Amino acid sequence: MLKTSTNGFASDVIDGERLLHRLRELAHIGATGDGGVTRLAYSDDDIRARSLVAEWLAEAGVKSRVDPAGNLIAHVVGRGDSRGALATGSHLDTVVRGGRFDGAYGVVASLEAMVHIVESKTPLWHDLVLVVFSNEEGANGTPGMVGSQVLCGFPVDVDQVDRAGVPLWKRIEDVGGDATALSEAVWAEDSIAAFVEAHIEQGPVLETERADIGVVTSITGRSNLDIRITGEQQHAGTTPMTDRCDALVIAARVIGEVSTLAREGVVRVATTGHITCSPNVWNVIPGLVNLTVDLRDEDDNRIAEATSRIHCLANELSTTTGASIDVRQGPQVPAVPMDHQLADCVSIAADQLALPSLHMPSGAGHDAQLIARIAPTTMIFVPSIGGVSHTPQEDSHDHHLVAGANVLLRSLRLMDQRVGGGDS
Amino acid sequence: MLKTSTNGFASDVIDGERLLHRLRELAHIGATGDGGVTRLAYSDDDIRARSLVAEWLAEAGVKSRVDPAGNLIAHVVGRGDSRGALATGSHLDTVVRGGRFDGAYGVVASLEAMVHIVESKTPLWHDLVLVVFSNEEGANGTPGMVGSQVLCGFPVDVDQVDRAGVPLWKRIEDVGGDATALSEAVWAEDSIAAFVEAHIEQGPVLETERADIGVVTSITGRSNLDIRITGEQQHAGTTPMTDRCDALVIAARVIGEVSTLAREGVVRVATTGHITCSPNVWNVIPGLVNLTVDLRDEDDNRIAEATSRIHCLANELSTTTGASIDVRQGPQVPAVPMDHQLADCVSIAADQLALPSLHMPSGAGHDAQLIARIAPTTMIFVPSIGGVSHTPQEDSHDHHLVAGANVLLRSLRLMDQRVGGGDS
Numbered sequence: 001m002l003k004t005s006t007n008g009f010a011s012d013v014i015d016g017e018r019l020l021h022r023l024r025e026l027a028h029i030g031a032t033g034d035g036g037v038t039r040l041a042y043s044d045d046d047i048r049a050r051s052l053v054a055e056w057l058a059e060a061g062v063k064s065r066v067d068p069a070g071n072l073i074a075h076v077v078g079r080g081d082s083r084g085a086l087a088t089g090s091h092l093d094t095v096v097r098g099g100r101f102d103g104a105y106g107v108v109a110s111l112e113a114m115v116h117i118v119e120s121k122t123p124l125w126h127d128l129v130l131v132v133f134s135n136e137e138g139a140n141g142t143p144g145m146v147g148s149q150v151l152c153g154f155p156v157d158v159d160q161v162d163r164a165g166v167p168l169w170k171r172i173e174d175v176g177g178d179a180t181a182l183s184e185a186v187w188a189e190d191s192i193a194a195f196v197e198a199h200i201e202q203g204p205v206l207e208t209e210r211a212d213i214g215v216v217t218s219i220t221g222r223s224n225l226d227i228r229i230t231g232e233q234q235h236a237g238t239t240p241m242t243d244r245c246d247a248l249v250i251a252a253r254v255i256g257e258v259s260t261l262a263r264e265g266v267v268r269v270a271t272t273g274h275i276t277c278s279p280n281v282w283n284v285i286p287g288l289v290n291l292t293v294d295l296r297d298e299d300d301n302r303i304a305e306a307t308s309r310i311h312c313l314a315n316e317l318s319t320t321t322g323a324s325i326d327v328r329q330g331p332q333v334p335a336v337p338m339d340h341q342l343a344d345c346v347s348i349a350a351d352q353l354a355l356p357s358l359h360m361p362s363g364a365g366h367d368a369q370l371i372a373r374i375a376p377t378t379m380i381f382v383p384s385i386g387g388v389s390h391t392p393q394e395d396s397h398d399h400h401l402v403a404g405a406n407v408l409l410r411s412l413r414l415m416d417q418r419v420g421g422g423d424s
Numbered sequence: 425m426l427k428t429s430t431n432g433f434a435s436d437v438i439d440g441e442r443l444l445h446r447l448r449e450l451a452h453i454g455a456t457g458d459g460g461v462t463r464l465a466y467s468d469d470d471i472r473a474r475s476l477v478a479e480w481l482a483e484a485g486v487k488s489r490v491d492p493a494g495n496l497i498a499h500v501v502g503r504g505d506s507r508g509a510l511a512t513g514s515h516l517d518t519v520v521r522g523g524r525f526d527g528a529y530g531v532v533a534s535l536e537a538m539v540h541i542v543e544s545k546t547p548l549w550h551d552l553v554l555v556v557f558s559n560e561e562g563a564n565g566t567p568g569m570v571g572s573q574v575l576c577g578f579p580v581d582v583d584q585v586d587r588a589g590v591p592l593w594k595r596i597e598d599v600g601g602d603a604t605a606l607s608e609a610v611w612a613e614d615s616i617a618a619f620v621e622a623h624i625e626q627g628p629v630l631e632t633e634r635a636d637i638g639v640v641t642s643i644t645g646r647s648n649l650d651i652r653i654t655g656e657q658q659h660a661g662t663t664p665m666t667d668r669c670d671a672l673v674i675a676a677r678v679i680g681e682v683s684t685l686a687r688e689g690v691v692r693v694a695t696t697g698h699i700t701c702s703p704n705v706w707n708v709i710p711g712l713v714n715l716t717v718d719l720r721d722e723d724d725n726r727i728a729e730a731t732s733r734i735h736c737l738a739n740e741l742s743t744t745t746g747a748s749i750d751v752r753q754g755p756q757v758p759a760v761p762m763d764h765q766l767a768d769c770v771s772i773a774a775d776q777l778a779l780p781s782l783h784m785p786s787g788a789g790h791d792a793q794l795i796a797r798i799a800p801t802t803m804i805f806v807p808s809i810g811g812v813s814h815t816p817q818e819d820s821h822d823h824h825l826v827a828g829a830n831v832l833l834r835s836l837r838l839m840d841q842r843v844g845g846g847d848s
Contacts, residue, residue, distance in 0.1 A: 201662065202659050202661075202662045203658075203659060203661075203662025203663055203664070204662075204663060204664070204667050205662075205664065208667070220661055222661065224706060233815070234627075234811060234812065235626050235627060235787065235788060235811075235812075235813055235814065236693065236695035236697055236718045236720070237626075237627075237644055237646065237693065237718070237720050237786075237787035237788045237789070238625065238626045238627025238628075238629075238786075238787035238788050238811065238813070239627050239628060239693070239787070239811060240627070240628070240629065240692075240693065241683070241686045241687050241693060241694075243628050243632070243811065246683065246695070248679055248696055248697075248699065249679060249680065249683045249696075251676075251679075252675075252676035252677075252679035252680045252683075253676075253680065255672055255673060255675075255676035256673065256676045256677065256680065259665070259670065259673045259676075262665045263665050268664075269660065269661065269663070269664065269665060270665075271660035271670070271707075271709055272672055272673075272710075273660055273672075273704070273705055273706045273707060273708050273709065273710060274701070274704050274705060274706045275672065275699065275701050275704065277698070277699050280697070280698050280699065281697055281698060282648060282697045282698045282716040282718055283695075283697060283718055284697050284814070285695055285697065286696075286697060292706040294660045294661070294706055294707055296660070296661050362661075362662075363659065363661035363662035363663070364659060364661045364662050365661070387658065387659075387662065387663060387667065388658065388659075389659055389662070390659065390708070391657070
């Protein structure tokens with residue numbers, strides 16, 4: 001079944017049909033019936049999907065193991081005496097009613113690249129590591145990116161209990177990990193010379209710009225603000241307009257201004273995604289509104305500027321309306337630049353394959369943003385149809401999925417030549 | 425205990441201490457513990473409160489009965505040969521965590537006026553009817569004003585099942601009514617020569633204007649609009665601002681414009697009290713928002729004008745944003761003018777008692793708006809501290825409560841002289 005060419009650079013491509021077939025096989029595990037997948041981390045379906053990937057690796061003669069954090073890891077020894085391995089991978093878990101490709105695409109692309117390299121009889125100089133990160137999406141209210149956090153040596157509270165009442169250490173055990181030995185999972189300094197993650201874009205930029213490949217230059221910084229507006233709950237029929245302190249009318253000003261901030265270019269994107277209104281009854285003037293604002297940019301200073309403007313707006317609205325407006329800093333994730341040299345490899349790989357590419361930030365978070373803290377890192381994006389993700393409608397064209405895996409393979413070859421410890 | 429003067433007009437006043445005492449006694453029935461009352465229509469507490477009022481009437485020698493609709497009715501025969509009775513009353517049921525005075529005040533004021541008239545030995549020429557309307561507030565999701573609807577001969581669906589799963593006919597039976605005989609409860613044509621309801625204002629106008637008595641000139645018309653905004657649910661991190669169709673940002677425009685409509689004087693008050701947002705997650709651009717808009721005015725044409733402007737706004741926003749915006753007409757209640765002659769009686773009564781009064785609309789709905797369809801009707805308002813109502817914080821000053829009851833008593837005397845069928 002496997003027929004890969006070993007006779008030259010031009011035919012150094014992955015088995016596209018098998019990649020697509022394997023993506024379809026994975027999509028059956030946790031299928032929602034309408035094209036989507038629900039495959040929560042640590043669930044039986046997650047375990048089945050991971051086992052299937054381990055089987056595919058074994059078919060190619062590659063052994064894999066589960067590390068103490070629950071990551072599935074395969075290691076292929078290189079022919080050189082490199083100081084660190086090249087690593088690639090993504091995750092297999094999904095959100096509730098997510099798509100077929102978010103995570104799974106990067107895993108299968110990495111798998112096909114690794115299998116191709118193994119079977120091509122032209123191994124890399126560097127060792128090659130494939131990693132299936134455990135719990136990227138944050139199943140059952142856990143914080144997510146658990147596996148990559150452990151690999152980076154960041155602390156993880158394994159005693160935290162998820163929405164289903166199960167502690168994280170138990171979840172990690174369920175997938176073959178050992179929460180008492182997490183320190184053994186940490187990637188040693190200099191053990192990774194480069195990490196590259198292939199992923200669907202989850203946005204509309206590549207499709208809009210008619211590019212086949214996104215060369216990711218940075219992973220967006222993110223800052224959440226929790227805004228609490230306390231007005232006065234009053235009777236909607238009896239309270240004159242001049243006597244009102246309507247929390248929802250004030251919230252509407254905030255929502256509009258948050259959007260305007262980004263439209264005017266202060267910050268890349270700004271979104272009010274969550275609102276609650278109390279008492280939320282048609283005949284009562286709202287007394288209390290809570291909003292959650294999400295600010296994202298590749299420059300943390302711009303996020304700080306937008307945050308400062310929102311504080312100013314809150315002060316101004318508080319003064320003019322008499323409402324109490326509390327702007328509280330929520331979770332923050334700093335922007336993470338990708339490694340220039342690795343991004344160049346991706347860019348060159350796309351050029352060599354005659355695939356139009358675009359340098360772009362990643363607007364979503366990925367395990368790569370953590371790995372970037374300990375090793376040179378980049379990402380490869382392929383277009384998402386309509387830009388949609390985290391829904392059963394998530395989709396990508398076959399030729400883009402195959403192209404992305406080939407760019408990954410060729411990028412690994414280029415990195416193998418260029419990054420420290422190789423033969424160059 | 426009862427000491428009322430019978431020797432002249434100047435001392436024709438109700439027993440203020442007893443009025444306040446009885447209000448306090450009623451406030452114990454269904455007390456929330458923080459000053460409020462939960463006394464849902466048809467509940468055991470509602471039944472207890474009604475029984476207590478019936479006892480107080482009986483103590484004064486006045487018999488009462490429950491009509492087939494569940495209204496508690498007392499009838500005192502006048503000394504004349506009038507064509508119709510003077511009627512007064514309000515309701516005893518409350519919303520969940522409502523106040524002590526909304527409804528109960530009008531009942532006790534009417535009771536004290538009736539008892540005073542009976543005990544003063546100067547009965548009215550007209551018959552005098554006291555009515556405790558059943559289910560004004562709409563307990564457990566029922567439409568409310570059930571008792572007054574039946575009295576007016578308007579249809580009521582007694583098979584409707586409330587939120588607790590109980591049909592209305594059963595609820596009516598629980599308080600001593602008989603849903604199979606509702607037609608017997610209907611007030612015959614010309615049987616009521618005048619109806620007057622005393623009530624707390626439930627708004628801040630009297631307090632702001634430093635008036636003790638509100639002479640109600642009309643009960644506001646009301647129109648609800650249900651607005652459904654369908655944008656595009658997308659990823660908050662990966663979707664550029666220019667590619668968004670954010671339902672919540674569009675909703676914010678609508679909320680702001682609805683408020684502006686009223687502030688600019690197109691309609692008296694306009695409120696967006698209810699909002700739902702989907703999926704309502706911090707990192708997802710809202711795809712769907714539902715709003716409920718409440719428009720109120722004493723002129724139905726002004727409500728129609730405001731409604732038309734909201735339709736225009738929706739069309740404009742739909743064109744500029746690409747969102748689908750559906751504006752659907754919800755429940756409508758036409759504005760109801762109060763009877764001029766009766767309102768004059770209230771105004772004169774306040775003047776005679778040297779109480780500053782103000783002509784004003786009722787911004788809230790009352791049973792009086794239904795009774796006004798079959799009989800000359802007016803209302804008397806007393807100030808609400810801070811304008812608040814439908815909360816445990818609802819409050820009114822003792823002297824205002826007593827003053828309002830005296831204005832009611834004197835208004836009844838004036839109506840007795842002035843309206844058709846009396847001795848004038």
